[in-house]
Structures are given as structure tokens and as C-alpha cells.
Amino acid sequence: MATEFLQQAINFMEEHILEDIGYVDAAKAVGMSGYSFHRVFSFTVGMTANEYIRSRRLSLAGQELRDGGISVLDAALKYGYESPESFTKAFAKFHGSTPRQAKGAGATLRLFEPLMIKITIGGGSMLEYRIEHRESMRFVVVKRAFDNETLMDAQGHSIPEFWDECREKGMIEPARELHPEGKRDLYGLCRPVKKSETEFYYGIGVRDSGRIGELTKAGEYDIWETESADYAVFKCKGPDGGCIGEAWDRFFKEFCPQTGYTQTGQPDFELYYEQGEPGVFCELWVPVRKGWDS
Numbered sequence: 001m002a003t004e005f006l007q008q009a010i011n012f013m014e015e016h017i018l019e020d021i022g023y024v025d026a027a028k029a030v031g032m033s034g035y036s037f038h039r040v041f042s043f044t045v046g047m048t049a050n051e052y053i054r055s056r057r058l059s060l061a062g063q064e065l066r067d068g069g070i071s072v073l074d075a076a077l078k079y080g081y082e083s084p085e086s087f088t089k090a091f092a093k094f095h096g097s098t099p100r101q102a103k104g105a106g107a108t109l110r111l112f113e114p115l116m117i118k119i120t121i122g123g124g125s126m127l128e129y130r131i132e133h134r135e136s137m138r139f140v141v142v143k144r145a146f147d148n149e150t151l152m153d154a155q156g157h158s159i160p161e162f163w164d165e166c167r168e169k170g171m172i173e174p175a176r177e178l179h180p181e182g183k184r185d186l187y188g189l190c191r192p193v194k195k196s197e198t199e200f201y202y203g204i205g206v207r208d209s210g211r212i213g214e215l216t217k218a219g220e221y222d223i224w225e226t227e228s229a230d231y232a233v234f235k236c237k238g239p240d241g242g243c244i245g246e247a248w249d250r251f252f253k254e255f256c257p258q259t260g261y262t263q264t265g266q267p268d269f270e271l272y273y274e275q276g277e278p279g280v281f282c283e284l285w286v287p288v289r290k291g292w293d294s
Helices: 003-015 023-029 034-045 049-066 072-078 084-095 148-152 158-169 213-217 242-259
Strands: 130-134 137-147 186-192 199-207 222-226 229-237 261-263 268-272 280-290
Touching (some): 003 023, 003 034, 003 049, 023 034, 023 049, 034 148, 034 242, 034 261, 049 072, 049 084, 137 148, 137 158, 137 186, 158 199, 199 222, 229 242, 242 261, 242 280
Antiparallel strands (some): 130 229, 137 199, 137 222, 186 199, 186 268, 268 280
16 A cells, blocks of 8 residues: 555544544545455554544543543543443543543543654565466355454454364365365455445355365355456465464565555455475465556
8 A cells, every 4th residue: 555545544534533434434535445445554554443543532532631621421422432431441441541530630641643654764674475377266165254353353363263163164175175185275265245344255265176066056155256367475484374464464564565566356365285385384365466456
């Protein structure tokens, strides 16, 4: 994401900070889908846009209460909370002091300043990647819908637990066994939910072997198709899925700014080889194009 788009989104949030807005509104302000904006903002900034809005409001509320110009009830309503109780709970978690304590002398408050995108000197480390072209592909998947905020889930359990469930119940094996041994690679695919700005689908499955008719008729699997695309491919090296998040972080912060590529709206996927390279957890395949794409 070009820095100007990110700064435009931040400016929009600041200008409308007291209104009923969220990351979907910020996304629309810069011409992006909610799914794409949430992903780019989260990995680039290190927090979700909704977390940013919430922190800015609580910071401003603390200042106003400290200055004594507003009641707790009015502050709750002004800064987007339905009741003084919900406001007090969020305020105390953020500041470590209650709103009433903030109105007294000596209360400790936290200041959360507006974000300002700056160009900094960085780099100096190796980032290995390759660009590969793939024509249209068909996948046989078991899918589940997740909230976009799952991408920055501090616990990171939702998708790994979906993998565990698929393994424990043998949900993928019937489709996987239609491939010969040595070619039973697994894929974890992400794509937005149509007609939804706040969810995405995650599918676990295999490439279509051409023999999956009966499986899909049973309603247990979905067929996902991708269009012809160029992919930036990164090896995720590490003992667990934490290396996938690290690869995404470097994709947005290093790869895109340095190469001029941006992610497209096609599904991205993790590729788990049946016979993988030692030390490589999986490969991350991100569909890309030169220039900006929302």
C-alpha cells in the first residue's frame, strides 16, 4: 500500500473520530475493500484500524475529563459508548484509571497521538522471493468464514484450530487421497466473502485432481477457482505458523515498497508440500501486480 493511501485513511479517521465509523468506512474513503484495507493497515501499522480509532477516542476522552470540561456520562456518549459502564470498563483498561479518577488531581493517563506516516531508513536484510505465473487453478476445499479481525488475533487460534479440526476429523483426506503419493500437497487459501466487508473465507484443501465429482455432490467440499495471475512466493521458515505472519509483515513493509508490486484481489494461499524442504514450514503465495490495486 502506498504511504499516501495509508496517510489518507488515517486523516479520514482523525477527521471523523467522533462519528460512528470503523475500518470499513476508512477503506471506502481510500477506495479499497474492507478486507484488503484491514489486512494492509494491520500488518503495516501493527494494530487494526478499529483499535486505532478506539485508542484515539479514549486518549481524547482522558484529556477532556482531566481538564474538567465534561461529565463521565457525556464523555461516554461523545466518544461512542452506549453506557457509562461500558465506557468506564474500556477507559480503565486503556488508562489504568477510571474516568472519575481522571477528573481528580494526580491521575495517571495515557496519551495516544495520531499516527503520522514517515519515510525511515531501513533494510539491510535479505528477503528471498520469486515471482511465478500460474494459469487458472481449481481447488477442492473445506471452508469456514472468519471475521477480518482474526488476522490480527493476539492469540492467533482461530485458523490453527480450524486446521486441527480438519485433521482430527479427517475432513480433507478423502480429497487428498485422490492424488498419488508424493503429490498430496495441502493448501490454505484466503479470500473475501462476497457481499461482506467484515469477513473472509479460509479454505483448506487440495488441487482439483479431476476426480472429485462425488465428493462435491455430497456437499462436504467447495470448488474454488483462481484466475490467471502472477504470484510473489516466499518460503516461511520456522517451526510453526508464526513464520507466516512474519512473511506477511515483510511483504507489506519491505517487498511492496521496494519492488512496486501490490497484492491483487485474487485468493492468496499457503502451500504445504507433502515432501517439503527441511526447515520450511510452508510457502506463502501472494497474487501481485505492478502498481496500485484495491
